[in-house]
Amino acid sequence: MSADNLARTPHLTPGFTDSVTESQTVFRHLLEAMARPGTVQTVDIDIEGPDTLDRAATAIALALVDFETPLYLAPALATDAAETYLKFHCGTRITRDSMEAAFAILDKAPETLSGFNSGTDEYPETGATLLIQVDTVKAGGPLILSGPGIKDTTNIDLPEVPSAFWTARTAQQRYFPRGIDLVFVSGGSMVAIPRTTNVSLTAGKE
């Protein structure tokens, strides 16, 4: 019985206290981050989400994920508490099949991007958005970003992301407009790398 299950949920915590204002704030931050790749945005909203999820990841999920966007959680993050929280507050379906997901929350950069939906040439907007949790996101570092929204180039530092990931991503970029959008989150901070952004490593740094 679903009613019985809900009554025995593992301790459900509140979502946004003021859903309209707060989801608009989060949306605005994400829009800024996507429009200016490489800038670090900080979500300054106090939410008590599941333990396994970073605050920014929870906030983005609450603002964007709904019943039309299946969500994939990396096995390390998919605790009962996290699944219950997201199902209850977003009304979403948690999928085990990463190809089907419109959004995915991952605990580390995946080895390849081929496990996720990159859309079709007719409907590139159906490509997945990955929220990748890392320990540090900061501006200024070995990664050089260029492309739309960036004047000349900008640098960021994502120390936990292996260089093989960037190689795989570059290989996938030739299928543009198909592609996958990335948001790296850490605590309340986020930096977005949409599919249009070119990432290269500075020489000498692997």
Add this chain to the structure above:
Amino acid sequence: MEPQASPPHSNERKRWMSILAKASYEDLNSLWQNLPDKPEWSRIRAPEIGMVMVRGRMGGTGNRFNLGEMTVTRCTVGLSCGLIGHGYVSGRNKDHAEVAAVIDALMQRKERAETVEHSIIKPLELRHLDRRKRASRKAAATKVEFFTVAREN
């Protein structure tokens, strides 16, 4: 102490949820105000107003059809003991949804269920039945017979 959740048997729960959903806010609130020893609660999902599609069946047996949309307000609260209550009520009254949610949570607590049943749920049910009886009596009294049209039942 571990909260004593009475097994919220889905039919039982359906019954009290239905009564709370249909009760008028004035009735519910006056009974709620009289309830001693109110619990502490926090909002898990703040009251929000939305629409649901009401569906019907002609004569209760025909094919399903969409009757129309109605406004509902829902709210979810958590008691300090960890029990969670949901309130779905008709109309736009946010306090109504919140009180209904707290009562739903209380009804799941074994030691409180009986008191709440007697002081809130039962009286609301009687009032609802009474209103329904009056309405159907009025409808029956004004029933029109068309002699040229055969009635199916």
